[in-house]
Amino acid sequence: MESGYVTTPFGRRPMSLGMLASQQLAETIEPGMKRSKWKLFRAICEARPALGVTDRALTVLDALLTFYPDDEISEEKGLIVFPSNAQLSLRARGMTPATLRRHLAVLVEAGLILRKDSPNGKRYARRDRAGAIGEAFGFSVAPLLARAVEIESLAAQAVADRELLRVTRERLTLCRRDISKLIAAALEEGVSGDWEGISAMFRALLARIPRVATAEDLAPLLDEMGLLRAEIVNMLERRIKTKKIDANESQIEHHKQNSNPDSIYELEPRFETKQGEKAAADNDPNAGPSDERRLKPQKPSGGMSNRAGGAADPGAGPGLKSFPLGLVLQACPSILDYGPGGSIGNWRDLMSAAVVVRSMLGVSPSAYEEACSGMGPENAATVIACILERGGHINSPGGYLRDLTRRTERGEFAIGPMLMALVRANGLTARHAS
Numbered sequence: 309m310e311s312g313y314v315t316t317p318f319g320r321r322p323m324s325l326g327m328l329a330s331q332q333l334a335e336t337i338e339p340g341m342k343r344s345k346w347k348l349f350r351a352i353c354e355a356r357p358a359l360g361v362t363d364r365a366l367t368v369l370d371a372l373l374t375f376y377p378d379d380e381i382s383e384e385k386g387l388i389v390f391p392s393n394a395q396l397s398l399r400a401r402g403m404t405p406a407t408l409r410r411h412l413a414v415l416v417e418a419g420l421i422l423r424k425d426s427p428n429g430k431r432y433a434r435r436d437r438a439g440a441i442g443e444a445f446g447f448s449v450a451p452l453l454a455r456a457v458e459i460e461s462l463a464a465q466a467v468a469d470r471e472l473l474r475v476t477r478e479r480l481t482l483c484r485r486d487i488s489k490l491i492a493a494a495l496e497e498g499v500s501g502d503w504e505g506i507s508a509m510f511r512a513l514l515a516r517i518p519r520v521a522t523a524e525d526l527a528p529l530l531d532e533m534g535l536l537r538a539e540i541v542n543m544l545e546r547r548i549k550t551k552k553i554d555a556n557e558s559q560i561e562h563h564k565q566n567s568n569p570d571s572i573y574e575l576e577p578r579f580e581t582k583q584g585e586k587a588a589a590d591n592d593p594n595a596g597p598s599d600e601r602r603l604k605p606q607k608p609s610g611g612m613s614n615r616a617g618g619a620a621d622p623g624a625g626p627g628l629k630s631f632p633l634g635l636v637l638q639a640c641p642s643i644l645d646y647g648p649g650g651s652i653g654n655w656r657d658l659m660s661a662a663v664v665v666r667s668m669l670g671v672s673p674s675a676y677e678e679a680c681s682g683m684g685p686e687n688a689a690t691v692i693a694c695i696l697e698r699g700g701h702i703n704s705p706g707g708y709l710r711d712l713t714r715r716t717e718r719g720e721f722a723i724g725p726m727l728m729a730l731v732r733a734n735g736l737t738a739r740h741a742s
């Protein structure tokens with residue numbers, strides 16, 4: 309294109325800054341630059357969403373390129389094609405003139421072609437006596453050559469994105485299959501746990517998968533399903549380990565005798581007695597020393613852990629482990645306001661905050677004591693934090709806590725799914741927890 313040349317459209321079509329910018333860009337073609345028109349067209353098809361053109365507009369561009377005389381686009385061969393509307397319509401699969409004009413305008417607005425209109429708006433070329441084209445009026449494909457590197461880069465990115473989407477979909481499909489079959493196996497084997505809640509969480513994740521999704525849409529769902537699968541695998545592995553331990557203990561059980569019937573390990577499951585039972589024992593004149601010893605509260609061996617790492621607490625219920633403190637605080641940030649000084653730095657701070665929240669929620673001391681006995685103090689404080697976070701969704705916090713305690717004693721409750729649901733609700737991901 310002649311340097312500094314500006315062309316305006318014929319008739320009522322207005323001039324725009326975008327058209328002027330496209331004309332200036334077309335002047336920046338590097339000397340000697342060439343591209344195969346069909347390879348470049350395939351790259352445009354790959355990068356179509358990024359370029360903002362429709363598939364029908366690409367049909368018109370395909371028809372235009374058939375009028376370019378060579379397979380390679382270059383300045384030496386000229387950059388103007390000048391077919392009539394009738395000829396262009398035939399090569400565009402019989403597209404009507406009105407539709408043809410609309411999609412030609414789309415190509416111009418996308419900066420893929422330029423109009424070079426003649427004084428009367430007709431498309432033609434002037435030739436010299438030797439038959440060479442001197443000047444032509446029609447559509448210039450100079451922007452394709454000027455933007456060739458950009459178009460090829462967009463096409464490569466589109467291919468990479470499509471491959472990433474394919475891989476992500478495959479991983480999501482495998483994760484869905486794993487979770488579905490692991491839940492079915494757990495139910496068939498009678499593994500204890502909140503499988504109804506886990507199944508509901510799984511269905512909720514499936515419902516969030518959009519019908520038309522990008523890799524960015526599926527990545528967080530894949531992360532959450534991965535966490536859910538890991539939690540299910542952990543529950544099943546604990547069952548396997550429990551079976552192995554039970555099998556080993558059953559083999560040597562007949563060799564063991566307990567010579568101390570008042571051992572702390574016999575009394576530890578009681579943890580603390582209810583106030584009513586203690587009062588009844590104190591008022592019963594027939595209660596003997598053995599009764600007092602049975603009713604006397606015992607401290608769990610090892611005490612309460614102050615570690616923020618969330619190791620299993622010695623007083624925790626069977627098979628119920630504590631989670632990292634950082635994960636608990638990410639899932640339940642509301643509990644931070646009730647810690648000593650408005651912050652929580654260790655498990656003792658969390659348990660102190662739980663006592664305050666317990667009273668605020670109307671949970672009775674006995675219900676909380678039973679939870680500490682059945683779950684362990686760390687887990688009981690975690691559950692109180694979860695109840696606080698869920699706010700008005702729980703009508704009776706005290707009854708809910710007692711129900712979770714009973715389910716824990718039966719081995720049917722796990723804290724992991726509850727924390728994961730709250731992490732998602734707060735817009736965080738559990739993988740960032742330390």
